[in-house]
Amino acid sequence: EIVLTQSPATLSLSPGERAILSCRASQSVSRYLAWYQQKPGQGPRLLIFDASNRATGIPARFSGSGSGTDFTLTISSLEPEDFAFYYCQQVSHWPPENSFGQGTKLEIK
Amino acid sequence: QVQLVESGGGVLQPGGSLRLSCAASGFTFRSFTMHWVRQAPGKGLEWVAVISEDGSNQYYSDAVRGRFTVSRDNSKNTLFLQMAFLGGEDTAVYYCARGDFYGSGTYLHYWGQGTLVTVSS
Numbered sequence: 001e002i003v004l005t006q007s008p009a010t011l012s013l014s015p016g017e018r019a020i021l022s023c024r025a026s027q028s029v030s031r032y033l034a035w036y037q038q039k040p041g042q043g044p045r046l047l048i049f050d051a052s053n054r055a056t057g058i059p060a061r062f063s064g065s066g067s068g069t070d071f072t073l074t075i076s077s078l079e080p081e082d083f084a085f086y087y088c089q090q091v092s093h094w095p096p097e098n099s100f101g102q103g104t105k106l107e108i109k
Numbered sequence: 110q111v112q113l114v115e116s117g118g119g120v121l122q123p124g125g126s127l128r129l130s131c132a133a134s135g136f137t138f139r140s141f142t143m144h145w146v147r148q149a150p151g152k153g154l155e156w157v158a159v160i161s162e163d164g165s166n167q168y169y170s171d172a173v174r175g176r177f178t179v180s181r182d183n184s185k186n187t188l189f190l191q192m193a194f195l196g197g198e199d200t201a202v203y204y205c206a207r208g209d210f211y212g213s214g215t216y217l218h219y220w221g222q223g224t225l226v227t228v229s230s
Contacts, residue, residue: 032214036154043204043220044154050212087154091214095168096144100154 002026004088004101012109019075021104023088028068032092035064035073038085047086048073075106083108111135111219113205118224125195129224131188131205139163139183142208144217145190147201155201158190159208172198195228202226 003026013019023033031051036044046055048064051071061076075082088101117129131143145157158169158179167179178191188205202223209218 030213034214034216036217038154041222043206043222044217045220046216046218049216050214053212055211055218089154089217091216094215095159095170096156096215097168097170099156103153 001098002029002090002093003098004090006086006088006101006104008104009102010105010107012107013078014109015078015080017078019073019078019082019106021073021075021086021106023066023071023073023101025069025071025090029090029092031067032090033064033066033071034089034091035062036087036089037082038087044087078106080108082106111207113207113219113221115203115205115221115224118203118226120227120229121195122230123196123228125228126191126193127195127226129190129192129203129205129226131190131221133186133188133205133207136207138181138186142215143179143181143188144206144208145177145179145188146204146206146217146220147199148204148223149198149201152201157203160188192226195226197228200226200228 005024007022033051035048038044052064086104112134114132144159160167160179164181176194180189204223206217207219208215
């Protein structure tokens, strides 16, 4: 079973700052990794797939990188609407049981 | 546009049963795998089940296997989750999501708004 560990659990930043979120896998998932954003009361939104590809309509300030076991989601300059929860998910194994990380809360400082 | 609307949630006692529905619109429903993902209050996302495009294959998490059944009616563009022997650990918002094959893997691009299931005595 692959375990995804996200860090930090909570990230406190101000609008305009750069956010760097980490997701580490217990074994290699190649580049089969996604990032999702979730706001309170809403379903998640796909941001990044295949580690570094932005989904349709996702602003360019969101970027993903990494491969193997270490992945990063970077938000270059935080907008007020970016403060939310972020989850990574690996899809290298099917079915995708236990495939999500525990999440990072990005909050306004 | 793609829409997924869950319904059927509610409050029930331990040991009870419930069927959730997910009405899909804005795309060719029969062409996509469909997933259920849940989120306990204040917790993270937990994948629950997936069903193939034609309904012939289903997979479940260990936590629900043997108690939950996922099915679909492609003629009515609807996904279902039949839940039985419910316990407090099943209390969660249940989301349906569409599986999209991008690049090298299947990702959950579109999600519904969720329906809340509360199991309590």
